[in-house]
Amino acid sequence: MSNIAKGLEGVLFTESKLTFINGSEGILTHLGIPIQEWAEKSTFEELSLALLDGELPTAEELARFDADLKANRAIPDQLVQLIRDMPKGVHPMQALRTAVSYLGLLDAQAEDVTPEARRAISIRLIAQFSTIIAAINRAQEGQDIVPPRADLTHAGNYLYMLTGKEPTAEQARLFDIALVLHADHGMNASTFTAIATSSTLSDMYSCMVSAIGALKGPLHGGANEAVMDMLDEIGTVDKAEAYITKKLDNKEKIMGVGHRVYKNFDPRSRVLRDYAEVVANKEGKSDYYQILETIEKIIVDRIGAKGIYPNVDFYSGTVYSDLGIKKEYFTPIFALARISGWCASVIEYSRDNRLLRPDAVYTGATDAHYVEMQDRK
Numbered sequence: 001m002s003n004i005a006k007g008l009e010g011v012l013f014t015e016s017k018l019t020f021i022n023g024s025e026g027i028l029t030h031l032g033i034p035i036q037e038w039a040e041k042s043t044f045e046e047l048s049l050a051l052l053d054g055e056l057p058t059a060e061e062l063a064r065f066d067a068d069l070k071a072n073r074a075i076p077d078q079l080v081q082l083i084r085d086m087p088k089g090v091h092p093m094q095a096l097r098t099a100v101s102y103l104g105l106l107d108a109q110a111e112d113v114t115p116e117a118r119r120a121i122s123i124r125l126i127a128q129f130s131t132i133i134a135a136i137n138r139a140q141e142g143q144d145i146v147p148p149r150a151d152l153t154h155a156g157n158y159l160y161m162l163t164g165k166e167p168t169a170e171q172a173r174l175f176d177i178a179l180v181l182h183a184d185h186g187m188n189a190s191t192f193t194a195i196a197t198s199s200t201l202s203d204m205y206s207c208m209v210s211a212i213g214a215l216k217g218p219l220h221g222g223a224n225e226a227v228m229d230m231l232d233e234i235g236t237v238d239k240a241e242a243y244i245t246k247k248l249d250n251k252e253k254i255m256g257v258g259h260r261v262y263k264n265f266d267p268r269s270r271v272l273r274d275y276a277e278v279v280a281n282k283e284g285k286s287d288y289y290q291i292l293e294t295i296e297k298i299i300v301d302r303i304g305a306k307g308i309y310p311n312v313d314f315y316s317g318t319v320y321s322d323l324g325i326k327k328e329y330f331t332p333i334f335a336l337a338r339i340s341g342w343c344a345s346v347i348e349y350s351r352d353n354r355l356l357r358p359d360a361v362y363t364g365a366t367d368a369h370y371v372e373m374q375d376r377k
């Protein structure tokens, strides 16, 4: 009897210097530096460059990278037009998938898979994901598309393109922290998918389109939107306990909890929880945070012993929601951040590429022969 690693759990297929996770202790580091320090002291721009190059940048390197990102924020007019022409009511992840695929058609360097080209394309992709997602949001709402500004941070510029108004420093920083927390996470499903595509020596755009498709599902990035659906369904804090208890009794999954690697609190969920609490304490805010707090207590009590705790998707939505972001855009925002991890991981894997090609235990028929149509039952 062969050993099948269902879901590829615990299978090691490569080495990486980018991200380390200790799931039982709830530890996450990038380049050995704890995620809490990245969130507190760094920026999305700096972490993106550190991931791409595998080391902390100097001030000069960071300034050059920042200038490159700013210079590449605008997207081609044909893409703006495509976004305007997209059918209304599509999910923004569908729209993002199509937009990134189309962007590849407009990039003369798209098919170049040399390390230099992969890096140059990565910088453009990191810069332009933000513009594309904000443009999709505006177009889907029937609003004018707001062109990017070069005098704002990556996070601040996204919020500006979304609303047409310059965000406060506090809003821009809060969003920046959320991007830092989502930028990379080892061999998660979407990063693995990007690598699998790149392992055939396919191009960066194909890798990113594959990754978007993988992130979209509710067991992965799509869970942040599913958490908000759950909160909307629960409605008020007094209904939370009965709702969750019933789901657990029926052995249904609760969105935003559980993780393949973490068997303890996801450290990103702790940082987001603190911000969500600050948001909740502001006047006039909904009781999303109180509902989540109630759910967290029940989860820890009832299934914590099974290693099920809140993950990164549990509290992120309440923070986004305070920034005026609609729930359909939570997963695109995950992509806006994770593009850095996807690109960096593809570049790292490509340095010592080998085709990814696992196997399955064959359990089908043997010694069969073709049966003519008229003889089949």
Ligand SMILES: CC(=O)SCCNC(=O)CCNC(=O)[C@H](O)C(C)(C)COP(=O)(O)OP(=O)(O)OC[C@H]1O[C@@H](n2cnc3c(N)ncnc32)[C@H](O)[C@@H]1OP(=O)(O)O
Pocket (backbone or CB within 6 Å): 007, 188, 218, 219, 220, 221, 223, 252, 253, 254, 255, 256, 257, 258, 259, 260, 261, 303, 306, 308, 311, 312, 313
């Ligand atoms: C950014 C991210 O991708 S983070 C993850 C986002 N996804 C979610 O939040 C969706 C909800 N969570 C889940 O579906 C899962 O926990 C996953 C997909 C994240 C991980 O799944 P796996 O590692 O394959 O665990 P699996 O689904 O096999 O569950 C193992 C056990 O925990 C239980 N379990 C896992 N997640 C949950 C959950 N969210 N709610 C209730 N029970 C759960 C399962 O029912 C199973 O119990 P059993 O052994 O008694 O049958």
Ligand SMILES: O=C([O-])CC(=O)C(=O)O
Pocket (backbone or CB within 6 Å): 184, 185, 186, 187, 188, 189, 259, 260, 261, 311, 312
């Ligand atoms: O690592 C995983 O499997 C999922 C996850 O938390 C992420 O991608 O951020």
